[in-house]
Amino acid sequence: VSRTSRMVSNVTPFSTEDADVLMVRSNFHTTEFQDGDFRVYAGWSAHRLRRAGDGWQIVVKQVNLIDCDRNLRNPSITF
Helix, strand or coil, rough: EEEEEEECCCEEEECCCCCCCCEEEEEEEEEEEEEEEEEEEEEEEEEEEEEEEEEEEEEEEEEEECCCCCCCCCHHCCC
16 A cells, blocks of 8 residues: 655746746655655755746756755655
């Protein structure tokens, strides 16, 4: 059994010199329960978005964990 919960807050967009490019910063809190193991991740992320037709496309995604200096055992599957 695997369960994941995500919360995103403080989403802040920033304009750039290029009207078709937008920067967005947000905070997140993710919890994961898998095979009896409970993990918590918290931090902030940044996205560079480019206008694509009627919507936006993610060009770059950066995830910054507040506890990145400890052993996190492969959090790549969570994000």
